Amino acid sequence: MKIGEIAEQTGLTAHTIRYYERIGLLPFAPRDSTGQRVYDASILTWIEFLGRLKTTGMSIQEMLRYAGLRAQGVATEEARCKLLTEHRDQVRLKVAELQACLLVLDNKIAGYAHTQRRTEKCKTRSNARRVRKAA
Template sequence: MKIGDIAQRTGLTAHTIRYYERIGLLPFAPRDSTGQRVYDASVLTWIEFLGRLKTTGMSIQEMLRYAQLRAQGEATEAERAELLAEHRDQVRIRVTELQACLLVLDTKIANYAAAQSRTEKCKTQSNTKRIRKAA
């Protein structure tokens, strides 16, 4: 797959893909006869995984560490598992924090909805009183 194909399928820019390759997050892709990078389709799964790590707040340095361990093969599986377990713990803490924030937002929104409902009820009652007085 060419870099444009990878970009289109992953949503990353070609610049980002080249950057990831340059810093070591992606393996160097061999070049074809025209000098263009040719990626194996398996890179899509790896890029998706990197995207998940990024979304969950893993730093580039931590992702690089994971990528380096991955490149070393099976001998680093325990260390990779530990790195991911530590990151998972941080993600769980963040999810708990976000759930607490979501509860506050939901409560605020409900309070605004209730206040708006009371205001509309008061307006309706006021209009009804005016109509009765006018009649």
């Protein structure tokens, strides 16, 4: 796969893909006879995983650490597992914090809905009084 195809399928720009390759997040791709990078389709799975790590707040430095361990092979599985376990624990804490924030927002929104219903009742009563007076 050419870099344009990778960019199209992942949503990353070609510049970002080249940057990730330059810093070591992506393995260097061999080049074809015209000098263009040619990636194996399996790179898509790796890029998707990196995207998940980024979305969950893992720093580039930690992703580089993980990528370096991954490049060393099977002997680093325990270290990779430890790194991901620690990150998962941080993600769980963040999710719990976000859930607490969501509850506060839900309660606030419910309070506004209650206020709107009360205001509408008052308007309805006021309109009813005007209609009775006019009659």
